[in-house]
Amino acid sequence: SYVLTQPPSVSVAPGQTARITCGGNTIGSKSVCWYLQRPGQAPVLVVYDDSDRPSGIPERFSGSNSGNTATLTISRVEAGDEADYYCQVWDSSSDHTVFGGGTKLTVL
Amino acid sequence: EVQLLESGGGLVHPGGSLRLSCAASGFTFSSYAVSWVRQAPGKGLEWVSGISASGDGTYYADSVKGRFTISRDNSKNMLFLQMNSLRAVDTAVYYCAKDLAAGEEGNYYFDSWGQGTLVTVSS
Numbered sequence: 001s002y003v004l005t006q007p008p009s010v011s012v013a014p015g016q017t018a019r020i021t022c023g024g025n026t027i028g029s030k031s032v033c034w035y036l037q038r039p040g041q042a043p044v045l046v047v048y049d050d051s052d053r054p055s056g057i058p059e060r061f062s063g064s065n066s067g068n069t070a071t072l073t074i075s076r077v078e079a080g081d082e083a084d085y086y087c088q089v090w091d092s093s094s095d096h097t098v099f100g101g102g103t104k105l106t107v108l
Numbered sequence: 109e110v111q112l113l114e115s116g117g118g119l120v121h122p123g124g125s126l127r128l129s130c131a132a133s134g135f136t137f138s139s140y141a142v143s144w145v146r147q148a149p150g151k152g153l154e155w156v157s158g159i160s161a162s163g164d165g166t167y168y169a170d171s172v173k174g175r176f177t178i179s180r181d182n183s184k185n186m187l188f189l190q191m192n193s194l195r196a197v198d199t200a201v202y203y204c205a206k207d208l209a210a211g212e213e214g215n216y217y218f219d220s221w222g223q224g225t226l227v228t229v230s231s
Binding site: 001031033035037042043044045048049054084086088090095096097098099100101102 | 143145152153154155158167169170203208215216217218219221222223224
């Protein structure tokens, strides 16, 4: 089955840029979405189709996808961005949705 | 406002069964694919099962195939998950999640989630 690999943790100072990666075999040929999840809350979709944002998501959240790596970039990081972040793809070869293991973003 | 409200969770013994429900409101339920996603305590998200807008297409994670059955009642705006032969590893919060875009098969981007219902499998 298709596997998505994320770093367990990323740390960044307020106002800086955070980059969270999601690795997968030729993931660039798939459409990727990203969620954030704050403790005790349901996930929130922040990026879909590699780089589109749902309404209400700040422009500070952006995504890219190429080769074997997709990246979620959060610019001008704020304390409120501290959360777990998950990437996700639909694997058409297996008709399965796959999540990455998640990355805990810590704002220093 | 889109709302998804799960129910039916609880404590069950290994080998037992449980039926989860998700009541949907605030959107045309019959136009969207929906899924169940679970999260074991302190762990990440795991997609469990999805169903097409009409209910004709159903999909399962390998970990639950043959034990869980997803279904929907579009006349009542309800989603269900029948869980049989439950194991300790099935212990998790189970979320109902709606697809971002309307369409029979959906794209499995989940733009709305319920608050989840906790299933605990233990003797």
